[in-house]
Amino acid sequence: MTRDEIFTKVQALLVDALAVDEEEVKPESILTKDLGAESIDFLDIVFKLEQTFGIKIPQGELFPDNVASDPEYVQNGRVTPKGVAAIKARMPHIDFSAWEADPQLMKVGELFKVETLVKYVEAKLAAK
Numbered sequence: 001m002t003r004d005e006i007f008t009k010v011q012a013l014l015v016d017a018l019a020v021d022e023e024e025v026k027p028e029s030i031l032t033k034d035l036g037a038e039s040i041d042f043l044d045i046v047f048k049l050e051q052t053f054g055i056k057i058p059q060g061e062l063f064p065d066n067v068a069s070d071p072e073y074v075q076n077g078r079v080t081p082k083g084v085a086a087i088k089a090r091m092p093h094i095d096f097s098a099w100e101a102d103p104q105l106m107k108v109g110e111l112f113k114v115e116t117l118v119k120y121v122e123a124k125l126a127a128k
Contacts, residue, residue, distance in 0.1 A: 001125060003118060003122060006053075006118050006121050006122055006125075007027065007114070007118050009052050009053070010025075010049075010052075010114060010117050010118050010121065011025040011114070013045070013048040013049065013052055014031075014035065014045070014114065014117075016048070017037075017041060017044045017045050017048055018031075018035050018036060018037055018041060020035050020036065025114055026114060027113065027114050027115040027118065028113055028114070028115065029113060029114045030109070030110050030112065030113050031045075031109070031112045031113065031114070031117075032109040032110070032112065033109070033110060035114075037112075042063050045117070046062060046063070049062075049117065049121060053121050053124070053125060055121065055124040055125065055128070057124075060090060061090060061091070062091070062093075062117075062120055063112065064087055064090065064091065064108065067079070067083060067086070067087060067105075067108075068105055070083070073086060073087075074105050077104060077105050077106065078103055078104055078105065079103040079104070079105055079108070083103075084096070084100060084103050087108075093116060093119045093120040093123055094111050094112075094116055095111075096111065099111055
């Protein structure tokens with residue numbers, strides 16, 4: 001499956017999951033900020049990705065979980081170096097370079113773009 005084919009399917013499932021217009025779903029669109037995704041939507045997106053592409057997504061692999069509640073990972077609203085390392089190890093499909101310079105917890109959501117999902121699915125399909 002080509003990257004364009006994956007994008008088209010990801011775009012369609014996001015239109016359905018988030019009730020947005022197709023033209024709003026661009027590779028650079030941020031799931032939360034641009035498309036209005038909330039935490040509950042991420043569960044639906046994971047389910048739809050699994051169904052659409054026939055892949056299994058382990059909990060915490062695509063979107064981080066339990067990071068904010070761990071004092072070793074977050075202090076004073078910032079992700080600690082140990083937290084950054086843990087997130088990067090769990091999610092190699094994300095480009096952390098810009099965020100790493102100022103790792104504010106409240107900005108973690110901005111890392112999840114449509115292109116992030118496309119890259120993730122592409123890697124999962126290649127590993128099959």
